[in-house]
Amino acid sequence: xxxxxxxxxxxxxxxxxDAALANAKFGNVDYLAFDCLAELTMAILAKDxxxxxxxxxxxxxxxxxxxxxxYVKEKNIKILxxxxxxxxxxxxxxxxxxxxxxxxxxxxxxxxxxxNILSKIPDFLNMGISLEDLETKASFTEDIQxxxxxxxxxxxxxxxxxxxxxxxxxVISGRTTDTAQxxxxxxxxxxxxxxxxxxxxxxxFMGHLLECSAQSTGGNFAxxxxxxxxxxxxAYPIAEVYENGDFIITKVEECGGLVNKETVKEQMLYExxxxxxxxxxxxxxxxxxxxxEETAPNEVKVTGVRGKKKPSHLKVVMxxxxxxxxxxxxxxxxxxxxxxxxxxxxxxxxxxxxxKIEFDEIRADFIGYNSLHGPLAKKPDDNMNEIYLRxxxxxxxxxxxxxxxxxxxxxxxxxxxTMTYIGNIPTRQLIGMWSALVxxxxxxxxVKVTIxxxxxxxxxxx
Numbered sequence: 001x002x003x004x005x006x007x008x009x010x011x012x013x014x015x016x017x018d019a020a021l022a023n024a025k026f027g028n029v030d031y032l033a034f035d036c037l038a039e040l041t042m043a044i045l046a047k048d049x050x051x052x053x054x055x056x057x058x059x060x061x062x063x064x065x066x067x068x069x070x071y072v073k074e075k076n077i078k079i080l081x082x083x084x085x086x087x088x089x090x091x092x093x094x095x096x097x098x099x100x101x102x103x104x105x106x107x108x109x110x111x112x113x114x115x116n117i118l119s120k121i122p123d124f125l126n127m128g129i130s131l132e133d134l135e136t137k138a139s140f141t142e143d144i145q146x147x148x149x150x151x152x153x154x155x156x157x158x159x160x161x162x163x164x165x166x167x168x169x170x171v172i173s174g175r176t177t178d179t180a181q182x183x184x185x186x187x188x189x190x191x192x193x194x195x196x197x198x199x200x201x202x203x204x205f206m207g208h209l210l211e212c213s214a215q216s217t218g219g220n221f222a223x224x225x226x227x228x229x230x231x232x233x234x235a236y237p238i239a240e241v242y243e244n245g246d247f248i249i250t251k252v253e254e255c256g257g258l259v260n261k262e263t264v265k266e267q268m269l270y271e272x273x274x275x276x277x278x279x280x281x282x283x284x285x286x287x288x289x290x291x292x293e294e295t296a297p298n299e300v301k302v303t304g305v306r307g308k309k310k311p312s313h314l315k316v317v318m319x320x321x322x323x324x325x326x327x328x329x330x331x332x333x334x335x336x337x338x339x340x341x342x343x344x345x346x347x348x349x350x351x352x353x354x355x356k357i358e359f360d361e362i363r364a365d366f367i368g369y370n371s372l373h374g375p376l377a378k379k380p381d382d383n384m385n386e387i388y389l390r391x392x393x394x395x396x397x398x399x400x401x402x403x404x405x406x407x408x409x410x411x412x413x414x415x416x417x418t419m420t421y422i423g424n425i426p427t428r429q430l431i432g433m434w435s436a437l438v439x440x441x442x443x444x445x446x447v448k449v450t451i452x453x454x455x456x457x458x459x460x461x462x
Contacts (some may be wrong), residue, residue, distance in 0.1 A: 002243045004189045006182055006206070008236035009068075009079070010034040011213030013041045013058045017067050019214065019236035019255060024071040026252040027238050030189075032068065033181040034081035035211040036061075042175065043319050043431040045085040046149040056087030057094075065098050065170075072169055073104060080160060080171045080181035086150055088113055091172050092452060099454045107454045110168035112159040114447030115175040117316060117438070118151040124438060131436040134315070144434060147320040153443040154315045156281030157203075158194065160184035163449045175317070177280050182207025182239075190243045200283040201307025202245030205290070208278075209249055209267050209302070210237050216249055216267040217257035223266065230256010249300045259298040268292075277308070281440065284308040313437040314444075322432030323360060323394050326401035328408050329367070329422040331388040338380060340416035341366055341389040347415055348391060348407055359393040359400070366390075388422070394430065402427040 007023035009032040023029050036058045048055040061083040071077050084091045088111040099107045117124075122145075124131065131140035152175035161184045163171045173180070183203040186192065192199050209216045216237040218228035235255035241247040251259050268287065272278050278285040286306040293301045332340035345364045352358075367388035370377035395401040405424060412419045 002190065004031070004185060004241050005029045005238060006031045006033055006185055006210065006241065007238045008033065008210040008213065010036055010064070010081070011211060011215070011236075012036065012038060013044070013083075014060060015213055017060075017064050019234060020064070021067055022252050022255050023236060023238060024068055024075065024077060026254045029077060029238060031185040032077055032079045033185070033207070033210065034064070034079070034083060035178045035181060036081060036083045037085060037175060037178075039317055039319075039433050042085065042150055042152065042317065043433075045087075046319055046431065047429065049086055050149070054087070054090055057085045057091035058083040061091050061172075062094050062098060065095050066102070069095075069099055069102055069104055069107075072107070078164070078169055078171070078185070080173075080184060082173045082176045082181060084111060084172045084174045086116065086152070086174065088172050088174050095170055095172065096452060096454055105454055107170070108166075108168045108451050109170045109172065109453075110163035110166065110449055110451045112155070112163060112171065112173040112176070112447065112449055114159075114443065115152045115155045115173070116150070117153055117443060118148060120442070120446075121145060121148065121151055124442065127442075129438055129442070131316075131434075131438075134435040134437065140434070140436065144318075144320050147322070149319045149321060149431060151316060151318040153438060154281060154317070155443065155447060156180050156310075157184040157187060158282070159447050159449055161187045163451070164188040166449060166451055168451055177282075178211045179204045179207030179280060180282070182210055183282060186241055195309070197283050197307030197309060198305065199245040199307075201285040202247065202302075202305040203241070204278070204280050204283055204285050204307075205268075205287065205302070205305045206239045206241055206247050208270075208272075209264060210239055212267060212270065214257055215270065216264050217251045217259055218263050219257065221258075221263055221266060223262045228256070228258045232256065245305065246301065246303050248295065249302065251298055253298075257298075259300055261292045261294055261300055264292055264300045264302070279311055281310060281314055283310050312440060314440045316436050316438050318434040318436070319431045320434060322430040323396045324398045324401040325428045325430050326393045326395070326404035327390070327425045327428075328405045329388055329390045329425065330408055330411065331386055331420040331422065332416065333386045333418045333420075334383065336382070337384050337387040337418075338366060338369055338382075340418065341387045343416050344389055344411055344419070345391065347411065351407055357400075359395050359404070361392075361394040363392045364389065398427060398429075
């Protein structure tokens with residue numbers, strides 16, 4: 001039975017390239033798939049683009065391609081990535097330039113565009129598409145529309161398949177789903193139909209198990225993590241996928257990590273709200289009958305994935321200007337570290353009240369006590385060595401948010417003893433997130449694939 005090997009290459013913007021290189025060198029992979037985007041990443045890219053209109057793609061695509069492109073031709077590996085973010089054309093130019101510098105010819109770099117629907121928002125509203133927020137059910141307002149910085153639909157694997165059919169060696173997209181880069185090679189290689197729901201679902205699930213760096217190979221593992229060896233050089237997962245949709249999760253022997261039912265099962269449930277209906281643009285995935293079998297050391301066979309008809313609408317994620325955040329961190333040492341930190345918080349709150357300074361929101365956390373567990377944190381020992389107070393304010397006025405930190409330096413001599421001041425933390429612009437549904441045909445009619453070759457780039461004025 002025909003099989004295809006897909007290797008994970010990146011789980012987030014800024015991830016290490018070492019495991020991708022190991023998969024290219026030792027993994028006998030046919031494809032390397034990157035998942036670079038999250039809602040936070042889109043916000044980061046939007047801020048980049050505010051400063052430079054030519055920005056908006058993940059800047060680590062350059063170093064990644066410089067590392068991996070030699071293997072594209074040497075080992076006939078194809079690469080798929082959503083590093084294009086808000087500006088796939090810019091990412092394409094970077095890859096072409098690097099290939100030219102490396103002396104690599106006969107390389108086709110495709111981009112998939114059309115997920116960016118920011119300019120289409122007025123048309124959607126005129127058509128009666130409500131854009132109601134998926135989480136809060138709040139109505140989409142003119143104020144939100146005026147403050148929008150980006151709006152992108154999650155598109156699926158089919159345009160990436162089209163790029164592969166056109167001979168692309170590298171496929172760069174914008175806001176695809178996390179799993180699209182992993183599913184596309186399977187549709188292309190096995191010629192799966194667009195309504196082969198069970199096999200498509202299996203391909204999506206494979207992508208889900210590979211999309212998060214080493215989370216299927218022992219990274220971020222909440223089980224017996226101390227038995228995972230080689231954290232300093234973790235392997236990223238590889239999937240060996242068969243034409244019927246069954247697949248095996250494994251890793252290269254040259255790197256650390258662990259693949260067993262527990263590591264795979266933990267990633268299986270990661271970010272899955274309803275195991276019977278994991279909704280993606282390509283298929284709705286049902287995981288309730290999945291079977292995991294350890295077939296060899298560091299090998300887990302996956303069967304039993306089922307699929308249902310793809311949804312009629314696509315999810316859209318939008319980011320809008322949402323004020324500014326001012327932040328300060330100060331620390332106190334034993335004795336009475338927590339008591340001192342709590343007293344400092346109250347001093348600041350009283351000063352704000354006396355000076356009649358108001359913020360939209362004020363938050364305080366005690367790092368070392370409740371900053372992670374919040375109200376679930378157990379009452380601490382009075383003999384804690386150190387505690388850090390983190391206070392954060394939100395304001396629509398940048399200067400006002402920036403002024404918050406000026407209240408703290410005097411506490412070094414005017415407040416409880418042993419205060420340590422953690423420098424000046426820059427005021428940050430906040431971006432609010434808005435999710436909505438749009439009829440898929442209104443997005444997909446504008447999705448297109450554009451391919452450029454290295455020779456064309458080399459002979460142009462670029």
